[in-house]
Amino acid sequence: MNFPVVQARLAEPDVARIERAAAYVEAHDTDDVLAELLPGLAPAERADVARHLVFDHTAVLVFPDSLDGLREELCRLGLEPGNVTPSVVVRDRLTRRYGPALADLPVGIVHVAVGTRSVEIFALPVAPDSALEAVAADEREAEHESHHAFAVTAPGPVVPAGLRLLLQERGGAVPDGGGYNGHENVTVLYHRTATHRRFELRLPGRHDPLPDPTAALLGVMTGAWATQAVATMAELNIADHLADHPGLDADTLADLTATHPDALRRLLRYLTSLGLLTSADGTYHLTATGQPLRTGTEFSLHPLAQLYGGPFYDSFTGLTHAVRTGEEAFAHRHGQHHFAYFAQHPELGSLFHRAMAASAEMFAPVPTLIDFSAVKRVVDVGGGNGALLARLLRTHAHLEGVLFERPGALEEARAHLPERCSFVAGDFTQSVPEGGDVYLLSRVLHDWDDDRCLAILRRCAEAMHPGTQLLLVERLLPTPTAVAWDVHMLCNVGGRERDEAHYGRLLAEAGFEVRACHGLPLGASLVEAVRAPV
Known part of the structure; x- marks a missing residue:
């Protein structure tokens, strides 16, 4: 050719x-x-x-x-x-x-x-x-x-x-x-x-x-505006008002919330664009996405919205410092870790514990996901206000509970746990109560670096007999939820989220054998492990 x-x-x-x-x-x-x-x-x-x-x-x-x-x-x-x-x-x-x-x-x-x-x-x-x-x-x-x-x-x-x-x-x-x-x-x-x-x-x-x-990109960059809009919706209890009286107009809501009618109308329009409300003929209704901002409901995210729009929001302005140094931004801005800071500011400490309880929906499957029939004593190590432990005790009347926490957290928890629960104050990096058949570590390890995690796990192992069960609740990478929370942990806590293999290595080094991993609501997971033979 x-x-x-x-x-x-x-x-x-x-x-x-x-x-x-x-x-x-x-x-x-x-x-x-x-x-x-x-x-x-x-x-x-x-x-x-x-x-x-x-x-x-x-x-x-x-x-x-x-x-x-x-x-x-x-x-x-x-x-x-x-x-x-x-x-x-x-x-x-x-x-x-x-x-x-x-x-x-x-x-x-x-x-x-x-x-x-x-x-x-x-x-x-x-x-x-x-x-x-x-x-x-x-x-x-x-x-x-x-x-x-x-x-x-x-x-x-x-x-x-x-x-x-x-x-x-x-x-x-x-x-x-x-x-x-x-x-x-x-x-x-x-x-x-x-x-x-x-x-x-x-x-x-x-x-x-x-x-x-x-x-x-602009949508991503303005995400901070959405955080504050949701926090304001929570502070004004808009979800409660619309749950009690669906179809309120902006003027009526302004009277109920003591706000400026035109300014409130502009906020409501933005909340509608975010999917928390619907609007028609000048009236507003809650969507399923907005419902969790109601107060007094079992899985209310109301306190979490206030926490994320308040002290944790403020510390995110120091994220660049955290990325440059590896140090938590919260301590950089406030001079101390948020646990110590919240302990000195009781109103923030109370908000923090209520916010942690707001995520208790992730615990809902645990009482029936695990067989507790042969279990008598459950020790919740660092369980905050005892949300997971309370759910187990309500579901299984034969169980006895032990909540091991800092003194301030124990005071917050006493009102939520039944009489067959005892309260022990202490530091889980130093020792852990003995005699449990099942030990819980719920959203504890992600607060710490690997060395501190190993110290906590080893203290648990020392308190446990071979074959005793350890239940670990964490968000596991690489799910999108865990990826976002990992940056939050870097900025506000100084800890990190990890993948299943990473937790497996820590558990093995501390003397545990992983038996199973289960998915939980809100992007969480339950890792089952047992104390290995000595």
Whole structure:
């Protein structure tokens, strides 16, 4: 075959990348690619997702010296390219990454057929010895634009929206921009996986609103405003008023809360946008998300909202100090650890213990999750106000309890625990009461570094006979809840969240054997361990 004069040339690294992409497309189907990109999806979820989308192509960005003759160059390499068209989305992404100098440069796109799929080749022309060679080198190294693409086969906006939600919440994908390409009449939605891989969803036609990374960042940056809005809602007892009288208007709520009507109306509008309220015809109702801010309910988060909007909110202004030094920001701002500080400020100490009890929903399954039939005595080590211990004693009338805590915490707990519970003051890094059949460590270890955790676990082990059970309640990484709380622990407490393997190593070093791990509400987990034979 005689080829016309070719103007464009591709460097060997780019040719090799195209060949690797073609080999990948040929060897993988939709389920293969989903399993590789999103291992968090269960097989049944992958199968359901695959009913609505199909693996379409793999994309690479290459750097010919010109777009003229690019198609002929690809033919010369033995490939079967289509026509070269402009790529608006990738040009915009490159402009955001490297500056406005790239805004007027042409970026081509051409598909090379590989069976029923293709390799999508983006091409940014880079003349020899031009300043863009640095861009080409960076892109070849980082592979910013390389990705796998799925064509969404379901028409309309509903199924694509559901797919995006599933891929993000269950698959762990994060939106990574996108846009509409009028040359192909397709909307592309980029995502990034937990392992830094990229994929795109291709939706026929124009879909609005398109992802806006800047708007998404602004949403994250203003999260502090939401924290304060929720804290104000709690302080004004708005949830209680709306629970007692659904459908109140802003003026009536202003009278009940002694607030400025217009200012309150603006707060209510913001709370509605956050999903805590609904509004219609000037009246307001609580949503399921707003309900936990009611007071006097079993799992009220009212005190937690005040704590997170109060002293713990203030200390987050010192997060940069904590990240730079590894020291807790709370102590940096207040001169001492929050336990000591709250002990000197009884109103904050009371708020802290009530806030910890507010998360007691995570304990609800424990009494029936574990077999306590042969247990007589349960020792709660550092159990705060005894929320978990109280639940066990209420459920199992034959149990006796021991709450081992600081004196101030014991005073807070006495009103919540039955008579068959005894109270022992002490320091669990020094000693732990003996004679228990089951020991509880509920949200204790995450307050401390590894050395202090080992000291606590060893004191527990010294008090236990071989085979005695230890129940550990913590949030386990890498769940999103634990990831957020880990930064909170760094900033406010000086401790950390850990993954299951990390706790397993600490337990083993202290003389325990892990037997099981169970999921609990509110992103918590229950780790079962027993004292190993001596």
